Amino acid sequence: MAKKPSRKTIVKKLDTVFSQFIRRRFAVNEISECVTCGTKSHYKKLQAGHFISRKHYSTRWDETNVQVQCYSCNVMRYGEQYKYGLYLEKAYEKGTAELLLNKSRQITKFSDNELIILIEHYNKLLTNLK
Numbered sequence: 001m002a003k004k005p006s007r008k009t010i011v012k013k014l015d016t017v018f019s020q021f022i023r024r025r026f027a028v029n030e031i032s033e034c035v036t037c038g039t040k041s042h043y044k045k046l047q048a049g050h051f052i053s054r055k056h057y058s059t060r061w062d063e064t065n066v067q068v069q070c071y072s073c074n075v076m077r078y079g080e081q082y083k084y085g086l087y088l089e090k091a092y093e094k095g096t097a098e099l100l101l102n103k104s105r106q107i108t109k110f111s112d113n114e115l116i117i118l119i120e121h122y123n124k125l126l127t128n129l130k
Contacts, residue, residue, distance in 0.1 A: 010115045014061065017122040019048035022066050024129050027031050034070040035087045036080040041070065049074040051084045058108035061118060064092060065100050 023032055023043040032043040042108075049069030052059045059065040067087070073080045085097040110118075 006097075007112060010112055010119070014115050014119050015054075015121070017119055018061050018066070021122045021129075022048040022063070023068055025063075025082065026068070032068045034045065034073055035067040036069055036077075036083040039070040039072075043068070046070055047074045049079055049084070050102040051079070051081065051088060051097065053125040055106040056109060058106045059100055059104045062100065064088065064096060065103075073105055102111070 020043075023046050024030075026032060027043045030042055031040050032045075032046050033040045034046065035049075046068050047070070048066050050060070051065050051067070054060050067084070069079070069084075073083075088100070089098040
């Protein structure tokens with residue numbers, strides 16, 4: 001009988017497939033663009049940057065909260081949160097940044113099964129992008 005994967009393994013797998021989806025969803029010929037500085041590069045060289053920190057499970061895998069960022073903006077400049085917020089307000093609607101902040105304050109607990117369903121969902125979306 002196969003060993004059931006640990007919670008940590010499931011979360012890591014979801015983070016990986018979700019990140020790949022985020023970096024590829026708007027890519028043109030595999031080139032994506034950083035939402036905070038406009039740098040264009042191959043999606044594999046870019047990151048999935050979170051407006052609200054990954055520590056909040058309620059927004060960790062929220063497709064609005066996570067956008068493409070270059071390493072410089074996401075890591076060296078701590079996510080460029082102000083510019084990120086401006087992007088969200090322009091790309092979605094006024095108040096999006098505040099909605100995400102409020103959502104992040106909600107305590108959300110995913111079962112292992114719910115996380116596995118999300119992994120399957122994002123794997124399917126990735127397959128459709130190819």
